[in-house]
């Protein structure tokens with residue numbers, strides 16, 4: 001069994017062709033700029049979109065634990081300590097103001113769903129991408145699911161922060177055709193401040209990645225002003241990536257603000273909420289930097 005928070009069918013952009021993106025819930029990092037904050041906690045959560053709520057009170061009536069209150073002054077309140085994430089309020093709401101994030105699924109259940117679109121993946125040269133959250137946070141499930149995909153002849157890709165122990169990496173990477181590996185910051189203190197974790201395992205795993213993985217490798221670098229936009233910091237990361245044998249390219253992921261509404265729906269505040277989105281056109285110099293290090297640098301256009 002694995003805890004999943006979304007499966008996007010007919011996706012493009014995280015691997016070749018048309019793909020299914022399977023999002024796993026739970027991540028050991030807590031990046032301040034994370035665009036999927038609902039992916040971070042391993043527990044199932046209920047999101048509340050206040051702007052959609054009409055105050056009908058249906059959710060209050062069905063909640064078995066009394067977690068939801070209806071305050072005329074502020075609208076709905078949810079006592080998270082009382083919420084068991086049963087999902088009854090989500091089913092009761094007619095306005096899609098409440099959303100349950102995180103379901104436990106077996107490998108067979110996910111494979112059944114993926115099998116429905118199989119001809120799209122096959123005809124387009126696509127497949128399945130595991131992302132999150134951090135797929136290596138659930139290594140047994142990720143390995144079993146990717147192994148099942150390989151046995152069905154599907155191309156497999158994995159997105160990882162690289163923050164995982166060696167055993168988890170070896171277990172999962174055996175079933176991966178294409179690996180997206182994140183580099184966020186070369187400095188230990190800045191990495192700790194921005195993500196909540198040390199970068200030591202990330203750098204160590206990347207330096208030894210070819211002992212465990214012989215497939216296609218792309219390094220992804222989030223570009224976050226105030227965190228890692230310093231040219232010297234970018235140069236160090238591109239240099240580090242260029243030293244990995246057989247790396248295909250580096251992809252730069254400019255910071256955007258698309259996840260902000262989800263922070264509000266989770267009752268959380270984004271630590272970089274005031275940050276303006278990055279102008280992608282301003283990042284052309286990173287391509288030149290890549291050329292100087294003999295590696296292609298692509299700026300993500302999404």
Ligand code: SF4
Nearest residue numbers: 063083084086087089
């Ligand atoms: S998920 Fe269940 S316990 Fe939590 S607020 Fe909704 S109805 Fe209440």
Ligand code: SF4
Nearest residue numbers: 053054056057059093
């Ligand atoms: S059921 Fe939906 S619309 Fe009604 S009060 Fe609850 S969240 Fe708001």
